Amino acid sequence: MTAIRVExxxxxxxxxxxxxxxxxxxxxxxxxxxxxxxxxxxxxEVIEEMGIQGEVVGIAPVGCSVMAYYYLDIDWMQAAHGRAPAVATGYKRVNPKKYVFAYQGDGDLAAIGTAETMHAVNRGENIVMIFINNAIYGMTGGQMAPTTMVGQVTSTSPYGRDIDLNGYPLKITELIAQLPGAAYVTRQSVHTPGNVRKTKKAIRKAFENSAKNIGTSFIEVVSTCNSGWKIDPVASNKWMEENMFPFYPLGDLKDSTRDDANTYMVQKLKK
Amino acid sequence: MAKARGAVVVENEVCKGCNLCVVACPQDVLSLHKEVNSKGYHYSHMSNPEACTGCTNCAAVCPDSCITVYRLKSTVVA
Structure with a gap:
């Protein structure tokens, strides 16, 4: 056998x-x-495969990903802290043919932007919401977020999150799955090659839903913040598997259309 | 036995040495280089190139998209 060189x-x-x-x-x-x-x-990759680079608009949040507009060569808008779903709503309503997605972290979407998130989904806006949940405020130095796990040490909970003092972690994706405006709600992760591929399929489905006019697609990505957690990336993935996945289980929470929702969620007025 | 042969190219200057590709590689092809790039990171490289099958797992998990993967079209009889 002749050896094959890398070249x-x-x-x-x-x-x-x-x-x-x-x-x-x-x-x-x-x-x-x-x-x-x-x-x-x-x-x-999804944008490239669908060939929608000219028709997609991203709404950048406040947080680490505020500078996402440097990295993806598409149209971007930058919203005030937590207001990405509101800005996405406005953009989608004046440009209904565009694919609009809001990209937010947990401090943005689940804390200061809870109202905008809930109401945008409840109105069934035809946008894609991508939610990066790393259980911490990453950009500002690893403070406790609503999604921080019980007992997790952060810079503002140095003895671990205490239920009596700070309450419980917020499962906002479960809350959103109950809203009739949500067409597709899923929770994914990107820590292994298999999970990356599943998340890619979910994001593609969400963008396709956006064109079908069936309601909001919401994708939570359970993520790591190794700088905020103060552990290395590989150990962060393990920590996430052991501590976050039992509380934030992966999988689809809802996959339906707005018509489905109307039949069982919305009461018809009696004549 | 036929075995796919592949190779990866890591952009040394973009790699931040996070080690995620090393862990994701099912064939233990990759490892962090003992030398560093201009930013001081131990970049990833193929330390065992014969084992690479071009499965693209390393590229899938790379946060900095600095991995390009090649695979020979014809399988090799070994």
Missing amino acids: DIIKPENLVYKKSSVLTDVPMHYCYGCSHGVVHKIIA
Whole structure:
């Protein structure tokens, strides 16, 4: 058998995976191993595969991903803290043919933006909401968020989150799944290759729902924040599996259309 | 036995050495280089290139999208 050299394999005709053309060449500012990079990448791949680069608009949040507009070569708007669903609503209503997605973290979507999140989904806006839940405020130095686990040590809960003092972690995805305006609600993760592929399918489905006019698609991605958690990326993934997945179980919570919702959620007025 | 042969190319300057690709690789092809790039990160590289099957798992989990994967079209009889 003749040995095959690596140089013989690295040829254009053998290419099976390369960086999406929707991603820019700007190196990401995220910490090493951050889940944001993976989610940006799969959004870019979905946009490229669907060929909608010119028709998609992202709403960037406040948080680490505020600078997402440097990394994805699409139209972006930047919303005030927590108001991405409201801005997405406005954009979608004046440009109904565009694919609009709001990209938010847990401090943005589940804390200051809870009202906007709930009402945008309850109105059944035809937008995609991507929710990165890393159980902490990453950008500002790892403070406790509504989604922080019980007992988790953060810079503002140095003895661990105490239920008596701070209440319980917020399962906002479960709350949203009960709203009739939500068409597709799912919780995914990006810590293994298999989970990355599942999340990609979920994001693709969400963008396709956006064109079908059937309500809001909401994707939670359970993520890591190794700088905020103060552990390395591989250990962060393990910590997430052991501590977050029992409380935030992965899987689809709702997959329906608005018509389904109308039949069982909305009471008809008696004549 | 036929075995797929692949190879990966890591952009050394973009890699932040997070080790996620090393853990994701089912064939233990990748490891962090003992040398560092200009930002001081131990970048990922193929330390065992013969084992690579071009499965793209490393590229799927790379947060910085710095991995390109190649795979030979014809399988090799070994």
